[in-house]
Amino acid sequence: xxxxxxxxxxxxxxxxxxxxxxxxxxxxxxxxxxxxxxxxxxxxxxxxxxxxxxxxxxxxxxxxxxxxxxxxxxxxxxxxxxxxxxxxxxxxxxxxxxxxxxxxxxxxxxxxxxxxxxxxxxxxxxxxxxxxxxxxxxxxxxxxxxxxxxxxxxxxxxxxxxxxxxxxxxxxxxxxxxxxxxxxxxxxxxxxxxxxxxxxxxxxxxxxxxxxxxxxxxxxxxxxxxxxxxxxxxxxxxxxxxxxxxxxxxxxxxxxxxxxxxxxxxxxxxxxxxxxxxxxxxxxxxxxxxxxxxxxxxxxxxxxxxxxxxxxxxxxxxxxxxxxxxxxxxxxxxxxxxxxxxxxxxxxxxxxxxxxxxxxxxx
Ligand code: SF4
Ligand code: SF4
Numbered sequence: 624x625x626x627x628x629x630x631x632x633x634x635x636x637x638x639x640x641x642x643x644x645x646x647x648x649x650x651x652x653x654x655x656x657x658x659x660x661x662x663x664x665x666x667x668x669x670x671x672x673x674x675x676x677x678x679x680x681x682x683x684x685x686x687x688x689x690x691x692x693x694x695x696x697x698x699x700x701x702x703x704x705x706x707x708x709x710x711x712x713x714x715x716x717x718x719x720x721x722x723x724x725x726x727x728x729x730x731x732x733x734x735x736x737x738x739x740x741x742x743x744x745x746x747x748x749x750x751x752x753x754x755x756x757x758x759x760x761x762x763x764x765x766x767x768x769x770x771x772x773x774x775x776x777x778x779x780x781x782x783x784x785x786x787x788x789x790x791x792x793x794x795x796x797x798x799x800x801x802x803x804x805x806x807x808x809x810x811x812x813x814x815x816x817x818x819x820x821x822x823x824x825x826x827x828x829x830x831x832x833x834x835x836x837x838x839x840x841x842x843x844x845x846x847x848x849x850x851x852x853x854x855x856x857x858x859x860x861x862x863x864x865x866x867x868x869x870x871x872x873x874x875x876x877x878x879x880x881x882x883x884x885x886x887x888x889x890x891x892x893x894x895x896x897x898x899x900x901x902x903x904x905x906x907x908x909x910x911x912x913x914x915x916x917x918x919x920x921x922x923x924x925x926x927x928x929x930x931x932x933x934x935x936x937x938x939x940x941x942x943x944x945x946x947x948x949x950x951x952x953x954x955x956x957x958x959x960x961x962x963x964x965x966x967x968x969x970x971x972x973x974x975x976x977x978x979x980x981x982x983x984x985x986x
Contacts, residue, residue, distance in 0.1 A: 649969045655907060660976065664945050666710035667909040671921050672702065673719030674731060676913050679749050680721065681783035682771075684817060684844050686925040687719055692913045696727045698937045700734055702911060705941040707738040713764070717745035719913060719924065724750070729758035736762040745769070748793045749786040756797050760806035767811045767840075768794060772819075773826035780819040791834070798835040811880075812839040821858055824865035828879055832872045841866060842882030845961045848895065856890045884963035895962055903973035904966035905952045906945070911936050917944050919952065920965050930954040 649656065658665045675693040678685075703714070714735045716722040723746050725731065735742040744759055744766045759766050770790065772778035778787035797810060812831045816824060824841060831839035841862075844853050854862070866881050873879050887895055902919065910921040915937030918924050923931040933951055934944035 647968070647972055649904075649907070649972050652907075656973075656976065659903070659906065659973070664948075665906045666941075666945065667706070668711065668907050669713045669715065670706055670711055670908070671715045671717050671910040672699070673910070673912050673921075673924065674699065674716060674722045674725040674728065676718075676720040677724045678718060678720040678747075679724060679784065679786070680747050682769075682781060683783065683819075684781075684815060686845075688925075688927065689720060690913075693725055694913045694915070696730060696734070698915055699727075699731055702915060702936045703734060703738040703740070705936060707740055709941045709945070711740060713741040713743065715743045715745065717921065719921075721747055721749070723748070723755060729755045732758045732762050743767070747782070747786075748790050748797070749784070750789070751793045751797070753796070753800065756793075756800050757804070759797070760801050760804050760808045763808050765809040765811065766797070767813055768836075769815070770794075770812045770827065770831075771814050771817075773823050773830045777820050777823050781815075781817065794834050794836065809838070810836045812836055814839065814841050815844055816841060816862055817844050817853070821861060824862055825869055828865075828869040828872055832877050837876065838878040838880055840880040840882055843884050843888040845964075846888050846895070848897065848958055848960075848962055852888075852890045854888070854890055859890050882963075883968070887963045887967075897957065897960065897962060897967065897970070899967070899970040899974040901957065901974075902952065902955055902960065902966060902970060903977070904969040905955075906948055907969060908966055909933075919948075919955070922961055922964055926959075928959075 652668055655665050655668060673694070676688065676690040677693065678687075678689055706714070716728070716731065722728055722731075722744060732742055732744065741764045742762060744763050746766065746768055748768045768790070770778075771781045772787060775785065775787040778790075779785055794810075794812075800806075801808060801810060812827075812834075814820065814824070814827050820827070828839055828841070846853055863885075866879070869879055887898070889895075905919045908920060910918050910924055912918065912924045915935045917933045917936045918928070919931045919933070931951065931954055933947050936944060
């Protein structure tokens with residue numbers, strides 16, 4: 624089959640919105656890189672925390688185990704205190720479950736600010752009220768809403784509920800309050816492209832541009848190395864074509880982010896490889912589940928991979944947990960790490976720093 628569509632090259636203009644989700648932020652932490660290069664312990668710069676395992680969606684692609692468990696705000700405060708003192712800079716509230724279902728979500732966001740760390744929120748925004756929205760807009764650096772659809776039907780097929788109109792209403796209200804408060808919180812949407820919304824990409828971007836959010840990110844479903852490709856060549860072309868046709872909708876206040884995961888999850892590639900040999904970032908990121916268990920990343924929480932759990936952040940001193948990491952990470956099996964996982968970009972950057980560069984002093 625000939626390819627009539629011009630596929631956007633990696634790094635093309637559609638990626639312009641990656642000012643928010645850029646690939647080289649690790650270079651803004653030179654002291655962490657220096658300590659890492661010297662082989663000394665570094666604190667996690669960014670930590671994901673799961674406030675609850677409850678969820679009001681049931682997305683068909685979701686891998687997280689669900690339960691009624693939630694973290695108490697007292698335990699959350701203990702963890703924040705330890706991380707802040709260790710040098711952590713930012714906390715992401717995410718799932719696990721849906722963070723806004725935790726009755727103390729608004730307070731949790733304020734607590735992160737009190738501990739002088741930045742916060743980001745990943746939510747489906749199926750529920751919310753002005754008190755929560757004001758807390759987000761006063762304290763979060765960003766809020767990303769998982770939408771996946773431009774119509775109630777597609778939303779229900781993917782996210783298993785009839786909440787589309789409610790989510791849209793909540794997004795409009797969040798944007799409205801952002802204007803009223805003069806907030807600088809970045810509000811973004813995310814769409815995971817799958818068999819139900821392959822044809823919906825352009826409509827979703829159109830919808831996002833009308834909602835007044837700052838960006839929409841279009842990304843593929845997570846894939847394991849060696850796993851069967853989730854997109855045929857024809858489907859991939861259709862997705863890229865919609866992305867290409869959407870670029871006129873971009874303007875200085877609205878970005879369309881083509882996730883760089885598409886560069887690896889690409890059915891035209893003969894081989895799909897991580898692009899790095901090991902998780903060098905294992906000290907710089909972390910994910911903590913509702914029980915306080917501290918893992919290398921959220922992907923290991925999905926499978927409750929106790930072999931990559933470094934300890935418990937509620938009951939143990941953070942220094943003890945941090946000192947275990949170098950030994951425990953040896954259990955990592957890269958075959959069980961998603962292609963384009965959370966730390967892929969950092970890992971590629973760090974691996975390139977490990978390689979000797981000829982004539983490195985000639986810039
Ligand atoms: S909203 Fe998130 S946690 Fe809930 S089912 Fe969907 S992907 Fe899973
Ligand atoms: S999935 Fe990614 S972040 Fe997690 S351990 Fe593997 S390489 Fe590291």
